[in-house]
Amino acid sequence: MLADLGTDARPLAGGHSLIPMMKLRLASPAHLIDLGGIAALKGIRADGADIVIGAMTTQHEMIGDAGLAARLPILKETALLIADPQVRYVGTIGGNLANGDPGNDLPAVMLCLGAAYQVAGKGGARRIAARDFYEGAYMTALEPGEMLIAVRIPVPPQGHGACYEKLKRKVGDYATAAAAVVLTLSGGRVATCSIGLTNVAETPLWAPAAAAAVIGSDLGAAAVKQAAAAAEAIAQPASDNRGPAAYRKKMAGVMVARALARARARAG
Numbered sequence: 001m002l003a004d005l006g007t008d009a010r011p012l013a014g015g016h017s018l019i020p021m022m023k024l025r026l027a028s029p030a031h032l033i034d035l036g037g038i039a040a041l042k043g044i045r046a047d048g049a050d051i052v053i054g055a056m057t058t059q060h061e062m063i064g065d066a067g068l069a070a071r072l073p074i075l076k077e078t079a080l081l082i083a084d085p086q087v088r089y090v091g092t093i094g095g096n097l098a099n100g101d102p103g104n105d106l107p108a109v110m111l112c113l114g115a116a117y118q119v120a121g122k123g124g125a126r127r128i129a130a131r132d133f134y135e136g137a138y139m140t141a142l143e144p145g146e147m148l149i150a151v152r153i154p155v156p157p158q159g160h161g162a163c164y165e166k167l168k169r170k171v172g173d174y175a176t177a178a179a180a181v182v183l184t185l186s187g188g189r190v191a192t193c194s195i196g197l198t199n200v201a202e203t204p205l206w207a208p209a210a211a212a213a214v215i216g217s218d219l220g221a222a223a224v225k226q227a228a229a230a231a232e233a234i235a236q237p238a239s240d241n242r243g244p245a246a247y248r249k250k251m252a253g254v255m256v257a258r259a260l261a262r263a264r265a266r267a268g
């Protein structure tokens with residue numbers, strides 16, 4: 001239906017981004033295609049070294065899944081920081097990732113984890129790396145007629161430490177700035193590290209230079225300061241009601257420093 005109706009049609013998942021956009025007249029699709037009846041789009045399963053989450057899995061279901069909490073605790077931590085329970089009962093992982101809203105929390109975590117998005121359209125299925133998916137605010141690599149089916153996430157090694165640190169004005173708010181960190185330690189030093197940033201640019205950001213600043217270090221003050229500075233250097237937030245651009249840029253660095261400290265405490 002999506003391919004046949006073309007760009008006049010939009011998939012409807014939980015509706016918690018799309019319906020507000022329609023009420024504000026920022027979107028006025030001629031057709032809504034309700035994904036709610038497609039059972040195959042739901043569910044969380046392990047597939048070898050990966051976890052695969054169906055696009056219509058709700059944020060609430062992610063929080064309640066014991067296997068996910070054990071193997072990818074950062075997803076539960078992040079989902080708990082999205083909005084409030086009412087939103088999370090119906091808001092889906094697919095809608096959160098496909099919307100392309102830089103304020104959404106899950107995309108930066110997917111960049112950090114090196115996830116791949118499984119998409120499908122009339123022409124067949126393909127995979128897009130999360131790190132290649134976001135092209136601008138509300139602009140993604142999805143072609144017209146394509147939709148997100150599932151997310152495939154490689155599980156970091158046992159003993160990894162992870163953290164999603166989010167600064168927000170109040171419960172239920174989008175991030176002023178937020179950072180996702182996944183790291184492993186070896187002999188007290190950082191062996192691997194990946195960092196993602198939320199809501200400090202038109203897209204979620206992957207921050208390899210910030211991660212490189214701490215790899216090989218024991219996360220001493222100088223290395224953490226360098227990582228925070230590298231994150232601030234790529235942040236290009238707008239001034240808005242969450243604060244002036246300079247403040248939000250600074251907070252990107254602060255969130256990285258806090259997330260690194262908590263990820264280290266959880267590793268091992």
Ligand SMILES: Cc1cc2nc3c(=O)[nH]c(=O)nc-3n(C[C@H](O)[C@H](O)[C@H](O)COP(=O)(O)OP(=O)(O)OC[C@H]3O[C@@H](n4cnc5c(N)ncnc54)[C@H](O)[C@@H]3O)c2cc1C
Nearest residue numbers: 013014015016017018083091092094095096098104105148
């Ligand atoms: C008050 C409030 C506060 C919120 N706070 C936060 C927050 O702090 N952090 C956060 O991350 N989010 C927040 N959200 C957004 C919430 O997480 C949304 O539920 C989510 O962004 C969209 O998921 P959805 O299932 O509701 O998608 P929908 O609203 O149904 O769809 C969103 C967009 O994605 C498209 N889409 C949906 N599913 C697919 C698919 N499978 N393939 C291709 N395109 C698809 C739709 O066509 C639409 O364009 C908030 C929402 C509200 C109402």
